[in-house]
Amino acid sequence: MPRPAPPDLEILATLAAIDSMQGTLALARALVEAGRRVELAGLEQEAERLCAAIACLPEGAGARLRAPLHGLTQEIDRLSATLRAA
Numbered sequence: 337m338p339r340p341a342p343p344d345l346e347i348l349a350t351l352a353a354i355d356s357m358q359g360t361l362a363l364a365r366a367l368v369e370a371g372r373r374v375e376l377a378g379l380e381q382e383a384e385r386l387c388a389a390i391a392c393l394p395e396g397a398g399a400r401l402r403a404p405l406h407g408l409t410q411e412i413d414r415l416s417a418t419l420r421a422a
Contacts, residue, residue, distance in 0.1 A: 354405060
């Protein structure tokens with residue numbers, strides 16, 4: 337039976353997922369700014385998986401995620417504003 341991943345590895349994996357999603361959003365924003373159409377259908381599922389991963393983290397992990405999650409919400413806001421302006 338495999339052993340559970342140590343908490344630091346879980347946190348690092350979650351941070352990587354946050355960074356990946358932020359990159360996806362930034363790319364989508366750049367494409368919209370360039371006049372291209374983008375398909376955002378998969379982002380909801382990705383966000384759901386990210387939320388589920390965060391919910392499973394050990395207590396106290398939130399402090400390490402606060403700044404990256406804030407950056408992610410800022411990128412969501414920038415993409416939303418870009419879509420409204422397009």
